[in-house]
Amino acid sequence: MKILIVGGGMGGTILANNLARRLVPELKAGKAEITMLSASDKHMYQPGLLYLAVGRMTPDELYRDQASLLESTIRFHVDPVEEFHLDDQHVKTRSGRVHAYDILVIA
Numbered sequence: 001m002k003i004l005i006v007g008g009g010m011g012g013t014i015l016a017n018n019l020a021r022r023l024v025p026e027l028k029a030g031k032a033e034i035t036m037l038s039a040s041d042k043h044m045y046q047p048g049l050l051y052l053a054v055g056r057m058t059p060d061e062l063y064r065d066q067a068s069l070l071e072s073t074i075r076f077h078v079d080p081v082e083e084f085h086l087d088d089q090h091v092k093t094r095s096g097r098v099h100a101y102d103i104l105v106i107a
């Protein structure tokens with residue numbers, strides 16, 4: 001089963017890691033795969049913008065490497081989706097790659 005998560009923000013990251021931890025046997029056996037596509041290799045902690053505004057955080061402190069936040073079993077690509085083909089269960093990305101899925105999450 002191919003699970004495709006579009007978006008590497010707060011929602012996509014929590015869901016992807018939660019699924020990866022619940023599906024350890026299926027991922028190991030190759031019965032499931034989790035792929036995340038995002039528009040950025042960085043993850044921004046949005047609530048930190050409030051602290052930035054009052055001078056209690058610096059811009060650098062708001063950002064983490066997205067890949068470092070993900071379970072190692074999650075395939076992560078920085079390649080934003082440009083087309084959703086819901087009837088055919090695939091998306092097309094900016095690089096021209098096509099990703100088929102069984103389950104799609106738009107986050």
Ligand SMILES: Cc1cc2nc3c(=O)[nH]c(=O)nc-3n(C[C@H](O)[C@H](O)[C@H](O)COP(=O)(O)OP(=O)(O)OC[C@H]3O[C@@H](n4cnc5c(N)ncnc54)[C@H](O)[C@@H]3O)c2cc1C
Binds near residue numbers: 047049050079081082
């Ligand atoms: C100042 C501030 C304070 C906040 N305080 C709180 C709080 O106290 N408590 C709370 O619960 N929430 C708070 N929030 C809200 C919270 O941060 C957001 O609700 C949350 O970050 C939204 O997560 P998300 O995953 O839906 O979207 P995002 O985190 O915005 O993620 C969207 C992701 O989609 C990716 N993306 C965009 N386009 C594409 C594309 N075409 N293809 C693939 N990927 C794409 C982006 O790169 C990004 O990774 C606050 C927000 C702000 C701004």
